[in-house]
Amino acid sequence: MSNSFVLVINSGSSSLKFAVIDSLTGDAIVSGLGECFGLPEAVISWKFNGEKTEEAISAPDNHHQHAINRIVDLIESLGFTSDLVAVGHRIVHGGEKFTSTVRIDDKVLAEIESLSDLAPLHNPAGAIGIQAAMVAFPSLPQFAVFDTAFHQTMPQKAFTGAISNELYTQYGIRRYGFHGTSHYFVSREAAKMLNKPVEECSFISVHLGNGASVCAIENGESVDTSMGFTPLSGLMMGTRCGDLDPGIIEFLLKKGWSQEQVFEALNKKSGFLGVSGLTSDARGVLEAMETGHEGAKLAFEVFTYRVAKYIGSYLIPLSSLDAVIFTGGIGENALPIRREILKNLKLLGFVEDEKGNEDARFGNAGVIAKSDMLGAVAVVIPTNEEFVIAQQSVELL
Template sequence: MRVLVLNSGSSSVKFRLLDPEDPAYLVNGIIERIGESGSRIRVFFDDEEIEHVTDIPDHKAGVIAAFALLSESGHDPRHSNIVTVGHRVVMGGDLFTKPVVVTDKVLDAIRELSYLAPLHNPANADGIAAVRIALPDIPQVAVFDTAFFADLPEPSRTYAIDREVATRYGVRRYGFHGTSHDYVSHRVAEFLDRPYESLRQIVLHLGNGASASAIAEGRAVDTSMGMTPMQGLVMGTRSGDIDPGVMTYLSRAAEMDATDLDHLLNRKSGLRGLCGHNDFRELTDLVEAGDPDAVLAYEVYLHRLRMYIGGYLMLLGGADTITFTAGVGENAPKMRADALSGLEWFGIEIDPERNALRSKQPRIISTDSSRVTVLVVPTDEELLIARAALSVTQ
């Protein structure tokens, strides 16, 4: 029951060959900085690592190069007893609220939905197309990021615009990073040995893309991303929340058309727009060196994050847990401490020693006296995707 999982982000692809019953086993890897300088592929297996630095212009080229590297290392996917391939697909719209086997019609629909997720759905579709070439006889399954938020309460998913226009063009909040929020929120309940439906949870998925969610009584009640993955928190290259009037102003003052504005807000904003760097590790180094642009970018990032945390505390009527996950959330202890500083009045107290601990395991970083349990839980979207893929193909 081996499953190959591809998890395509805006500038990376994580891939993993696993048995869902023994997920720590077999092979995993990552294609990093796609379309940027310093692109590389890393493959991990049997306590070994192979790294290949090369130009990777797009996601399809990255997947093809990764397959070649796997074959060279003796882990050819064509001879690994794979029964299905699971893909994280960012945007399912109203069409897809559950995992589906990929057909030509499904693949076309994924591409058509790219206007709602221009950084991701094309990459997801290219990954599927690349696997079709390499593994033509293996069924592929699309697992949609938006599915976890498909039943957001109506006040949460509704924008205050003309209802007829919204209905005609599908304008609503869809939410993203659902596979991560789904996995992490259930893992929190399991780790704490608490019923999932009993917990009021805030989950903070912080990576190059970033999102927050509020979960109560076993369902997501709000999330920071909206109709597209651009809304919400400050991200690596995306602006997050912005006054819509900025776009109409720039269309007049700077004569920017829709393509220009999309490029600006998706690829030249966020941390990169503020300080020239979208890698949080580089940002942290610059902050420590006192770079003024980096310091401002970090402060803007924190300001937006704290606003969402505060808003969700109000929405939920308090929280039982706050959980950090994804690349930045799992590996930036100073950011975690800064994000929750001064919130003792809300019952949130961080233990500095626990917060400084680095581990790949779920862990509590709050004090024993904290009324809100604060955790770091490594996300495992690939395991959730593998299990979902098997559920519709076996």
Template sequence: MSKLVLVLNCGSSSLKFAIVDAENGNEHLTGLAECLHLPEARIKWKLDGKHEAQLGEGAAHDEALSFIVETILASKPELADQLKAVGHRVVHGGEKFTQSALITDDVLKGIEDCATLAPLHNPAAIIGIKAAQKAFPSLPMSAVFDTAFHQSMPEEAYLYALPYNLYKEHGIRRYGMHGTSHLFIAREAAERLGKPADELNIINCHLGNGASVCAIKNGKSVDTSMGLTPLEGLVMGTRCGDIDPAIIFHLHDALGYSVEQINTMLTKESGLAGLTEVTSDCRFVEDNYGEKEEATRAMDVFCHRLAKYVAGYTATLEGRLDAIVFTGGIGENSGPIREMVLNRLGVFGIEVDGEANLKARFGGEGTITTTDSRIPAMVISTNEELVIAEDTARLAGL
């Protein structure tokens, strides 16, 4: 019996999709609909070769899913017939969802209730869920929450030093994101290091346009850099990460920015985009480091912040760190950033293996430190889609 699961990851203007066999991890279809709601809305997919098509001006998630069903899957009906379930990535589950859940009306309402905590992400997930329910009315569906893996964090890690009633009455605390990726990396790292998962201590750096670090102790999250929302923590593509909160008051009171303008600035105009004043693309920063002032300062700030987090998280692991892991689009492919970060961590007896580090990109994985390094650093490709497919198959009883 097949265990094919359609995995959907909805952004505000994108829809990433894949058909994954939860039994063996094989991907039978991958694709991305992007620029949704815009004139150039388009879809790209890989199924018996690479393909691309225009979705039509202003096409939204409904149209993208209709295209997947009526055009892509219609071209391979035997694949469509084997679909058993649909799994949805949902960024924020608050404290309500400590693990993945089959989607019911109550679960959907819970996701909607958490939308204030992830205003860019949860509404997009809800749109995707409702569109998928129309497209696949007979299939069971699950929600897999980015925040769930971090529900093991102790109170000392998730509480902010704010009036306690804000937590008790309004749930204001650290939740963390990228949990599905951090969970996958914890499993993979344990296997590669030959350790039982419940004895693994690592610091995982998920670096992409969004980025976070997670301290994993005995296989469980004990701290992570993203907070109430995905804005806190590292320097990201367009997000500022950690700043002095009083900057917000200064922008508003002294410089006349509106709350909406400040929100847009911190989430869409900061990070690498703000530091370079050119682009959020890490490849520009890497390619022009040392040549262009804007690229150099952006990369230096990015690496300084990341190294500081990694060093700080060693304090949560009580004396034993089995490995530092890099994953995500930047983590898996940027040798220069990995090297700059690890060089800042020399106090821990870490020495980069230059050749191994250069080879670890475009799917290349493995240890990137020398054999005499006290703590190894590794590159492992993440696979959130597989985790979502496996959880969905389990919940659906496949």
């Protein structure tokens, strides 16, 4: 076995995803998920050689540490502990402090924790994952890869909110953007597909999944993105509302809603789930549309319309366009959604390649449309954030 394996950890508040990635090929040697932490039904499952195994987490508390200990045992039993060269952690928020991947020490860990106000659900969980991994792998270097880092190249006019400057200087309120690792990866892959240096490419990257965001990329760098201070803004998502008049928050508070109720509604009961009244899953929405469900049809229309509107508006920060890139679980697989978005882009000259669009699914990349008017194509590229985390960890070694 080559000595290029990196354990990639994505630690959530009640879950922990992991994978052992070959940093040369991007292949996941083993991958898994610990979930329902804090509940009696906490489990850990993993896939190896196409076989899935699941077992209960029996520890009464500290499920993150227990899950990582179980991962250590698993890696040892599969015989590639000696092939691990690093542990890479996905950290959601790096604020303005972190503009690239960093090696983790006590100071970096403290700074990740200090940014918890900006990502209260994610950064504390990321820190717990780091601490557990440091205990489990004391001799391995650990690296942090930040979702926000790729967007730190945005110009001030793109990240500045039209609010009092004191709110920025005092609290750091500005556009940060997320999904940066995904937008970074697919833009590099798109440049290879077009046989151009990424530094000479301009893209609109469209990451569509349960969370969704659009990113304008000029000369390989992020110049604008739809998510903002938090991952709540921008596109409609699985359960998140996306862009919304902030006056609605005041309106609901005056109607007697609590702060918790308002933000529960906007974060967990909106998006596909809220509009369809049925499900947060795009597949469920598409299936219900087939049976004539009106809420599902409306959710489909709102989502595809908003995505197309963002794509159109993101021509503004670019000097030219090489490609619109679709990625993420929906972007890679949901043919009717891509088809409708392309229809909404007809004024930009995009003409769908129907066979190309049908073929570019389930892990397959490909060109799905082109616009002679813009001299651009629309492509599908499967994302691989774990590969980026593994690669950047190894590069920093």
